[in-house]
Amino acid sequence: MSKQNDQDPLAAAQLDTLAVRAGIQRTAEGEHAEPIFATSSYIFSSAAEAAARFSGAVSGNVYSRYTNPSVRTFENRLAALEGAEAAVGTASGMSAILSAAMALLRSGDHVVCSRDVFGTTTNLFGRYMTKFGVEVSAVPLLDVDGWRAAMKPNTAMLFLETPSNPLCEVADIAAMAQLARDHNALLVVDNCFCTPALQRPLALGADIVVHSATKYIDGQGRCVGGAVLGRQEHMDEVVTFLRTCGPTMSAFNAWVFLKGLETLRLRMAAHSRSALELANWLQCQPGVDAVYYAGLTDHPGHALARRQQSAFGGVLSFRVAGGQEAAWQFIDGTRLMSHTANLGDAKTTIVHPATTTHGRLSQAQRDQAGIHDSLVRIAVGLEDVSDLQDDVLRGLAAIG
Numbered sequence: 001m002s003k004q005n006d007q008d009p010l011a012a013a014q015l016d017t018l019a020v021r022a023g024i025q026r027t028a029e030g031e032h033a034e035p036i037f038a039t040s041s042y043i044f045s046s047a048a049e050a051a052a053r054f055s056g057a058v059s060g061n062v063y064s065r066y067t068n069p070s071v072r073t074f075e076n077r078l079a080a081l082e083g084a085e086a087a088v089g090t091a092s093g094m095s096a097i098l099s100a101a102m103a104l105l106r107s108g109d110h111v112v113c114s115r116d117v118f119g120t121t122t123n124l125f126g127r128y129m130t131k132f133g134v135e136v137s138a139v140p141l142l143d144v145d146g147w148r149a150a151m152k153p154n155t156a157m158l159f160l161e162t163p164s165n166p167l168c169e170v171a172d173i174a175a176m177a178q179l180a181r182d183h184n185a186l187l188v189v190d191n192c193f194c195t196p197a198l199q200r201p202l203a204l205g206a207d208i209v210v211h212s213a214t215k216y217i218d219g220q221g222r223c224v225g226g227a228v229l230g231r232q233e234h235m236d237e238v239v240t241f242l243r244t245c246g247p248t249m250s251a252f253n254a255w256v257f258l259k260g261l262e263t264l265r266l267r268m269a270a271h272s273r274s275a276l277e278l279a280n281w282l283q284c285q286p287g288v289d290a291v292y293y294a295g296l297t298d299h300p301g302h303a304l305a306r307r308q309q310s311a312f313g314g315v316l317s318f319r320v321a322g323g324q325e326a327a328w329q330f331i332d333g334t335r336l337m338s339h340t341a342n343l344g345d346a347k348t349t350i351v352h353p354a355t356t357t358h359g360r361l362s363q364a365q366r367d368q369a370g371i372h373d374s375l376v377r378i379a380v381g382l383e384d385v386s387d388l389q390d391d392v393l394r395g396l397a398a399i400g
């Protein structure tokens with residue numbers, strides 16, 4: 001707040017301003033950068049204050065399992081970027097999804113989950129939520145009739161991820177939000193691939209956004225973390241889950257993610273620009289059969305992505321001529337790109353989905369989902385595109 005008046009300069013601020021300034025809580029030390037509050041607990045000034053803070057009658061820090069100023073600063077800044085009433089930081093992306101599910105579902109509820117979500121998300125719903133009496137249906141992301149047909153009187157949650165990994169399929173968030181509303185269910189969107197820099201699901205009608213902060217929010221592959229965002233009433237439930245069950249974000253990780261948010265939009269713009277350039281170039285390379293990137297005008301999700309996203313993100317995939325052997329030869333022939341399943345890093349990463357991220361699916365399931373044996377996924381980093389092109393050429397030359 002300004003010394004001269006009570007006007008909050010961030011009240012009507014733009015995304016770039018919020019990314020570097022939202023959520024700051026300065027201490028009496030006068031520090032400029034946000035501090036890391038490496039403390040597990042907090043001192044009460046009196047017994048009466050301790051009682052009031054414990055009961056929640058007075059807000060304030062109690063214990064870092066559920067109140068930490070560094071985590072709060074991260075939460076408030078991410079909430080400002082997503083346009084959410086509130087955010088809750090978690091230990092990982094998976095614990096964000098778990099926290100949302102545990103806080104907002106009960107035994108007897110039914111969840112419709114996109115078939116094309118992160119594989120561990122499929123396991124979380126299919127292996128664990130079902131153990132506690134939650135029914136789960138899986139529907140291909142783009143099968144709108146399938147989603148409609150899957151709805152039941154007890155459907156409480158729709159869960160999807162757009163754009164999808166690795167084929168960049170794009171779901172219509174506003175239409176899915178309408179479907180959820182028609183059935184009194186909540187729409188949860190995993191916004192990990194776009195981040196609020198490119199896509200804001202809550203503004204399109206989604207109820208909850210979840211993140212793996214591990215990816216683009218960190219942006220440099222250092223920390224594991226996540227977040228859940230949405231209306232205050234829902235986030236109160238998520239905080240209660242966190243307080244009770246403990247999948248908490250650490251203060252140090254919160255600080256890394258907080259600093260990541262400051263450069264998020266610039267990085268997402270650069271990832272997107274380079275990915276588009278590489279995708280266009282890949283389409284012209286002999287030995288490349290098909291390129292999947294929503295920024296390409298012939299991608300089926302292109303028009304929708306243009307409407308719903310401000311750019312197309314950093315992840316693309318393509319098929320090399322041949323089968324699995326050719327894809328493996330290609331990957332083993334590259335020298336610059338990092339061969340790892342992670343994404344959202346300044347360093348470009350390359351992986352063979354059919355035998356890694358999607359290796360637990362049966363051949364029939366992979367065929368249905370379009371995860372071809374010759375498919376290679378690249379998460380484009382921040383290197384010079386010409387060096388990435390040289391590396392692709394090295395990979396193509398190794399096929400034979």
Ligand SMILES: *Cc1c(COP(=O)(O)O)cnc(C)c1O
Nearest residue numbers: 092093094118190192212214225
């Ligand atoms: C990585 C990832 C997750 C899980 O996040 P972790 O931080 O690894 O637990 C969830 N959703 C998507 C889309 C992801 O890429």
